[in-house]
Every structure is written in C-alpha cells, then in structure tokens.
Amino acid sequence: MPPVxxxxxPSPAVLRSIYAAAFTPSPWHETPDQVEAFVRRLPSQTGRPGFRCVTVHVDGEPAGFTCGFETPDPWPSDRLYRPIADALGGDTSVLKARFEVHELAVDPRFAGxxxxxxxxxxxxxxxGPSxxxxxxxxxxxxxxxxxxxWSTLREFGVTRELLGTFRVYLSPEVPGI
Structure with a gap:
C-alpha cells in the first residue's frame, strides 16, 4: 500500500508519537520532557500565519510529518532564534518573510x-523561499x-544544547544564494 x-x-497524539520516535534516538537524544514541550508548543504554532502541516501514514501507521509557518516578524528571541540572529550579525532579513520549515520528522522504522x-x-x-x-x-x-x-547559509554554535552546532539551510528558490 502506498504512503498516504x-x-x-494534525492530531497532537500522532505528532507526539512521530516526534518521539524521530528525536529520542541519536543524534538528538531528546528527553520525554522535551517531547512534551514540543506538544505544548503546538497550539501556538498552529495559530501562526501560514501554518502548514503534512503527515504521512504507511500501512495505517503514522510514519512522518513536517510543519512550518511564515517566519515571525518581529524576529523572536526564544529557542534557536536568538543564536541564529547572532550568527547573522543581527541581520535576519534573508530569513524574514520566508517560510520556516520548523519540524521534519520521520519515524526511523520508515526511513529510506x-x-x-x-x-x-x-x-x-x-x-516560496524557505x-x-x-x-x-x-x-x-x-x-x-x-x-x-538546499544550501548552507550559516553554521552556528549553541553551548546550552547537547549537539552544540547547528546549520541554517536555505531552499534552492532563494535568489542570489
């Protein structure tokens, strides 16, 4: 049966199950508290302008999802937004008015x-550009x-995060990159 x-x-329970399957293993090592924090953020994200979410089921089982929204303006300061702005020298204009792919998760059982x-x-x-x-x-x-x-715009470090290093990627539709 093809993927659906x-x-x-999206159902928060479905997103939780996929998120936990995708982000608790290496390299992410998210804790149950971090998984629940993701679920608690969902209502604020679904209300953002341009919010989109796509899920996929394989043989009736939740297999993956992705969601995103228009980049908030003014630029937020929570989560990784502040370190991104710092890495860009405070000039976030290349990311503003763009679609932010906020999460992409595939249950490892359905990878490949x-x-x-x-x-x-x-x-x-x-x-448009994302x-x-x-x-x-x-x-x-x-x-x-x-x-x-997708191309790397910038790599940056975050000392408070387990992984420490992150990259901002731009979609191929961004002119001049």
Whole structure:
C-alpha cells in the first residue's frame, strides 16, 4: 500500500508519537520532557500565519510529518532564534518573510523510503523561499537537504544544547544564494 499524505489539522497524539520516535534516538537524544514541550508548543504554532502541516501514514501507521509557518516578524528571541540572529550579525532579513520549515520528522522504522523528501516538497510547495535549521550531526537530514539543493547559509554554535552546532539551510528558490 502506498504512503498516504494528509494536510488536514494534525492530531497532537500522532505528532507526539512521530516526534518521539524521530528525536529520542541519536543524534538528538531528546528527553520525554522535551517531547512534551514540543506538544505544548503546538497550539501556538498552529495559530501562526501560514501554518502548514503534512503527515504521512504507511500501512495505517503514522510514519512522518513536517510543519512550518511564515517566519515571525518581529524576529523572536526564544529557542534557536536568538543564536541564529547572532550568527547573522543581527541581520535576519534573508530569513524574514520566508517560510520556516520548523519540524521534519520521520519515524526511523520508515526511513529510506523517500518520505522525508516528499514531506519537505509538500510543505514548501507554493510557499516560496524557505529555510530550516538542523544539526550537522543529523547526517541523514543533511544529506537529504543537500541532495534536494538546499544550501548552507550559516553554521552556528549553541553551548546550552547537547549537539552544540547547528546549520541554517536555505531552499534552492532563494535568489542570489
């Protein structure tokens, strides 16, 4: 049976199960508290302008999701936003008015089937120039983004995070990059 993609309002329980499966193993090592923090952030994210979420099920099981929204303006200071702004010397103009791919998660049981690429293409379809952040330690994600033509804008460090180093990627539609 082929994968079934859906862009209807996502179920928090489905997103939680996929998020936990994708982000508790290496290299992310997210804790149960971090998984619950993701779930608690969902209502504020679904209300953001331009919010989109796409899920995929394989044989009736939740296999992956991606979600994003228009980059907030004014530029936020929570989570990784402040270190991103610092890495860009405070000039976030290249990211403003762009679609932010906020999460992309595939349950490892379903990896290697092209689901991540399909999810990313679907969530950014008609969104215009987009951006996202990942860790270079997430080698499968890095390979995916680079294979799809996404380019590194900047790499930056965050000492309070387990992984320490992150990259901002721009979609291939960003002119001049």
């Amino acid at each position: 993609f859906d862009d209807a309002e 089937r092209g689901l991540g690429a399909s999810l990313l293409r679907r969530v950014t379809a008609d969104a 951006w996202l952040v990942t860790s270079p330690a997430a080698t499968a994600a890095v390979r995916l983004y680079e294979r799809l033509g």
